[in-house]
Amino acid sequence: MRPLLPLIAITTTLAAGVAGCGGDGGGKATVLKPGEAISMQNLRFKPDHVQVTVGQKVTWRNDENIGHDVKADSGARFASETFDKGGTFSYTPTAAGTIKYECTLHPGMDGTIDVVAR
Numbered sequence: 579m580r581p582l583l584p585l586i587a588i589t590t591t592l593a594a595g596v597a598g599c600g601g602d603g604g605g606k607a608t609v610l611k612p613g614e615a616i617s618m619q620n621l622r623f624k625p626d627h628v629q630v631t632v633g634q635k636v637t638w639r640n641d642e643n644i645g646h647d648v649k650a651d652s653g654a655r656f657a658s659e660t661f662d663k664g665g666t667f668s669y670t671p672t673a674a675g676t677i678k679y680e681c682t683l684h685p686g687m688d689g690t691i692d693v694v695a696r
């Protein structure tokens with residue numbers, strides 16, 4: 579685990595403000611390492627904009643006591659059931675492109691995956 583520095587909280591607050599602009603392509607993507615999950619917490623996906631390579635499995639993990647789901651809006655076709663804390667859902671992109679997804683239960687809880695060629 580990374581140390582939780584106060585700086586991270588400040589950065590997260592700023593990023594949340596920027597994400598309100600739509601977050602499509604303009605924001606910086608976090609390179610998701612193999613085995614690293616996208617966390618669901620505070621009614622957000624964290625990080626909400628990631629970059630992965632074709633064939634790299636993307637896993638979402640619910641880290642709070644509220645049910646969430648994951649559904650692709652564009653760029654891919656997948657939809658999970660609602661899952662609770664500790665639950666996960668995974669999807670492996672097969673082509674380069676941009677995937678937009680959301681939690682259908684919480685308006686504004688959405689994210690982007692940039693899928694790049696290996």
Ligand SMILES: [Cu+2]
Binds near residue numbers: 621645646682683687
């Ligand atoms: Cu949700």
